[in-house]
Amino acid sequence: MSPGSSRRWALAGLLTPATLLLAGCFLVPLGIMATYSVLSPGLYGGVEWEFYPYNYGRVLGAPLGDVEEFDPVYAGILLRSLRLAAVTVVVCLCLCYPAAFWVSRLPGARKNLVLFLVTLPFFANLIIRVYAWMLVLRPTGVLTRAFDAVGLGAHAPDLMFTEGAVVIGLAYVLLPFMFLPLYASIEKLDPALLQASSDLGASPLQGFLRVTLPLTAPGILGGSVLVFIPAFGNFVVPAMMGGAKVMLVGNTIEQQFLAARNWPFGAALAMLVLGIILIAMLAYAWRFGRVDGAVRP
Amino acid sequence: MTPKIRSLFVVPLVALACAMPGAAAAEGRLSLYNWGDYISPEILERFGKEFNVKVTLDTYGSNEEMLAKIQAGATGYDIVFPSVHMHDIMAKLGLLAKTDLNKMAGFANIDRAALRAKSDPAGEYCLPYAWGTVGIVYNAKKIPELKSWKQFFEYARKNPKKVAMLDDMRETLGVGLILNGKSVNARKPEDVKAAQEIILKHKPDIGAFTYEVIPLVQSGDLHAAHYFVGAMMYVLEKPDTLGYVIPEEGATMYQEDICVLKSAPNKANAMKFLEFMMRPEISVLNTIQQKNGSVNLKAMELLPPALRNDARINPPASVRAKLQIFEDLGKDLKTYDRAWTKVKTN
């Protein structure tokens, strides 16, 4: 067997499982929902098999906006969700980057133990973890008591049911999504490189900006994607910690499939979400020439 | 494969083998699909023992969740517990099995007024299960006596973010409709719009739209919250801290029915279960545990007087006259969807 053909076999072997899984269990469901998004809603949920593109008009407006009343509310919902997800990404990144750096510099055995300790809290169920944060943030909760204890009781912030609480909850729930890819990319960083840059007279800041940051960029990007996407669609945390007073993409789509019984409109919203993320990724790939930076020279 | 890698596969396989249902001792099966925590476990145990049937219970959180799942084609469930308007919808969609339960002997125990589904006036399909009101639960130490929605919203204005309403499109818009003296099944866009305006007007004072309020009301983090009669479970345990009221302006009521699905794999056992649930001594077990309204007249007689005579659970006729039940709105549901989206985004 020539090396070329053996490489080709290896590639086929590596790709087959994902191809089967995606083609069967993802592309077919995606096709079902893409089709539903241009059908007319059934009176009691489900769909009527009648071409009906106006579900998109409700969000996008003309030229499809005349049959279904165009409503700018949905664009606002999308924007608000994007903003919340972006803030969550920034919070997670700021918390995790130094921490991942710290763990990666620990000596061998202790490193693995600490790495495990970082993920351990997330083995407790998500809903209880969120409840635990409510125990902290509610007006009679741990935070208020802590302020009382140091004599600042009057200044205790009432965070319960605010957007701040939503960000705290989302960031906490999604921390490992940022931490693990960051760690995977920081851990392979060679300290000798930093040493070399400092030997060459670079300040620590320059060393960080010129060496560390570019080399860990794949981890930052990977972690940001993994935090952004679930934060964008999540509605459990905004409902529990934010009091469900604002509509986000996740619960808007849920409302269409459940309470409003309008599956096609829900499917259309989902397709728009997929479209936005795809366009963002393509734009990034076009701007930086790569999606994950994992190109072999 | 190295032994280490092999053990990676063997361990889960053993785990899966253990997870497979063992050779069932019971002869048959019965699969219930019900709201979470909405049936006394003792009833399931007794039924299983008496008929030598393995009873399984899966749960859902709303009528719509259940409908979406059944509609998408999920099978294997025998019995569901839809609310009355959902019973009507499922009947229209042809999802329910005809049981002729009105020919069973125990049917005489059932309150005829509880045959509320328009699609099933004679009780040929589903057995009425239980009913209740949707009112306000409040912390009696913060608000000694709460009587009405008007008082609720006045209190909220003085104590912003200390009250909550349900995260439920029809219930919360329904409060707006009730305050305007309209039917909670109003179909006119202007009526729904007016209800939307009322909720929006009070929205800055409302802490949250949520169902999970009992612990927060009990701890004083919230002072009052829109909630259903299920609150009585906690009110009766902590009468000096918690209170429940059916507001003076009126309220919505709900009722669930026990329906056999057309796709039920164990229809014979499902029929036995309907008959079982008609027995007063069984029905009353559920009412004592759930502390809600009964539809079984004979079971009512067996109820401890304290529960039977509690006006918050079994209100007098004058209050009952002010209760409204949701109907299926068909196409007009869209009006509510738009109004609710406005409430949630403005």
Next chain:
Amino acid sequence: MNGPPASRWLGAWGVGFLALLYVPIALIFAYSFNSNVVNMMAWEGFTLDWYRSILGLPTQLAKSDNYVQSTATLLAAVRNSVVVATFATLVSTAIGTATALAIARHRFRLRRLYQGLLVLPMVMPDIVLGIALLIFFVSLGLDLGLHTIIAGHCVFLSSYVFVVVSTRLAGMATDLEEASSDLGASPWVTFRRVTLPQIAPGIAGGALLAFIISMDDLVITYFIAGVDSATLPLFIYGILRRGIKPEINALAMLLLTFSFLVAATGLWLRSRRQ
């Protein structure tokens, strides 16, 4: 990083980070001794009964009026969750890693397409993927159960593993692999002896993440679960309106302790061997 002060700051940050992670866990622990039979959030008194009840010992709380016996259902749900998470993690880690390797180490025409496709399952809103998968499974004539949940989880978990392993592979030098293959090692031996040790932290991270996500998934699981295959999140969601019993806290603490002991023993054995 550079000299002691910076590394001291880093250490302080790391310890603070760990403390932040464990604040909620400390509260879950404290409230697992709450004797409130309905809701863990309202403190009523100290009891060990929740731990006793999980371990099958008789308890006092069972006599309370509002107590609903559900320990057996709860344990069944935990068992379902662990089985699903274990299988889904194994399968999706293998698939995600293989795909990441293919994309990082090979150039082929559909590379971009695969990259895009692999991210989409994460982006698809849960309820949409859940209902679509349900329709798909039903039209295949499958009975719903643990196997459908596992298959459904693999769809989106593979994407998460793919991203994490890709970040590890990104920019990683390939000279060692080339040297190994120049020396005549087969691709498998090269993978086993050279590539795998290098990317192991990425695979471990991806697998941990997959396990966590699988154990927590609610909405997709709701739709593709069948009769009697409820997982822990479904169980908790079912009782949410009534309130989360402290029993769930006790269970979470037992699970954490158990995972900790397993991992600590494993790490200890490994460090002894080296």
